[in-house]
Amino acid sequence: MxxxxxxxxxxxxxxxxxxxxxxxxxxxxxxxxxxxxxxxxxxxxxxxxxxxxxxxxxxxxxxxxxxxxxxxxxxxxxxxxxxxxxxxxxxxxxxxxxxxxxxxxxxxxxxxxxxxxxxxxxxxxxxxxxxxxxxxxxxxxxxxxxxxxxxxxxxxxxxxxxxxxxxxxxxxxxxVHPPAAQHVRVAVVDNFGNCKLDRPAVDLPGYDSARSLAVHNRREGRRVRVRCYDRLPDVPLGEPGITVGSSGIGFAELVVRGGSAAELFGLRQGDQVLHLTS
CATH class of the missing domain: 3.40.50.10790 (S-adenosyl-l-methionine hydroxide adenosyltransferase, N-terminal)
Known part of the structure; x- marks a missing residue:
């Protein structure tokens, strides 16, 4: 064999x-x-x-x-x-x-x-x-x-x-049926601290490279606005952003360019960050 x-x-x-x-x-x-x-x-x-x-x-x-x-x-x-x-x-x-x-x-x-x-x-x-x-x-x-x-x-x-x-x-x-959950979660935190989300960026409510979305900051216990960008290199150094990442079919990532989004927002695998109908 x-x-x-x-x-x-x-x-x-x-x-x-x-x-x-x-x-x-x-x-x-x-x-x-x-x-x-x-x-x-x-x-x-x-x-x-x-x-x-x-x-x-x-x-x-x-x-x-x-x-x-x-x-x-x-x-x-x-x-x-x-x-x-x-x-x-x-x-x-x-x-x-x-x-x-x-x-x-x-x-x-x-x-x-x-x-x-x-x-x-x-x-x-x-x-x-x-x-x-x-x-x-x-x-x-x-x-x-x-x-x-x-x-x-x-x-x-x-x-x-x-x-x-x-x-x-x-x-x-x-x-087998598509997912019915309305919450967007962190699926994977990579070794850079980027939070890979479980939905494509285009499915996020209001996603556009000129807009921002309300993201749950677990560390502060509140929602904060995070700007959307097309790619990680477009995010200003040291700033957070929501981009089209490398996973799935254009799945979104919450990132901090040059830093750790997981650390900044206090997030880990499984945490909710957005709601699809918000």
Whole structure:
């Protein structure tokens, strides 16, 4: 088997968990994966933007691409599932994504990449089908994987391998819908302190390079006016601004040129900064 590039986004991010996942994925796919830990205050928002950016980064190539496998393990924070949320899969071009069924993570793909549905799997159904058809698994081993609390270690890499091998994995389609939230949040704070927002700049109410928007300053507990600019180089040195950033499809960024917007405004991942109807 030709080694398949694997990128894993996960909130199981302690060193022990990362080591086990890396070893299992490498064993199954023949190459050491890139495991990206998402353990901040809002891993769902960070995963949503990171997954969108990851798939977008495979565009504008100018020729054939190498198939990529992306694993996403970010469980919804709702607690409604008896042994964890189900896992689903979908394809983006030649690339395969296996993910937890997390509407907040998947919704931006509906809006900006045209994702209409995913295929939802049941752990027991898939493992029993595999054991009966193509995998050397005993009933006791099937039960062990079904009951485990670390399904992103034991189940997801197997599911991904079977899908890349073209196995007839049973699944049911589920529609994916665009995000309904009206608040604009900080999705990612980059290493410069720029706050990457979770909406395109053109979707912000009143966004225009000649205007300003009311942004929540968490440090001061009030809203302050911040000027809009086309690009980061247009922002005066040392001043804050809202620009079209590098993420998503023209997603907005709250920046301070030569400084840290996160520090100036007291913002972190998941914080609300704007309201779409304001």
């Amino acid at each position: 030709t080694p398949l590039p694997v990128v894993s986004l996960t909130d199981c991010a302690d060193p022990n968990a990362l080591a086990r996942q890396s070893a299992r994925i490498a064993t199954l796919f023949g190459a050491t994966p890139t495991v990206v830990p998402l353990s901040g205050p809002d891993p769902e928002g960070a995963a949503a933007l990171t997954l969108l950016d990851l798939l977008r980064s495979t565009d504008l190539i100018g020729g054939p691409t190498q198939p990529l496998l992306v694993l996403v393990n970010i469980a919804p924070r709702d607690g409604h599932w008896p042994n964890g949320v189900p896992f689903c899969y979908f394809r983006h071009g030649e690339h395969l994504v296996v993910s937890t069924v997390n509407p907040r993570v998947l919704a931006p793909l509906a809006s900006y990449l045209g994702l209409a549905e995913v295929q939802v799997t049941d752990v027991r159904e898939v493992l029993e089908a595999a054991a009966a058809g193509w995998a050397d698994l005993t009933p006791a081993q099937v039960e062990e994987v079904v009951r485990t609390q670390f399904r992103s270690l034991w189940y997801v890499p197997l599911l991904a391998r079977w899908l890349t091998d073209g196995r007839p994995v049973p699944a049911q389609p589920m529609a």
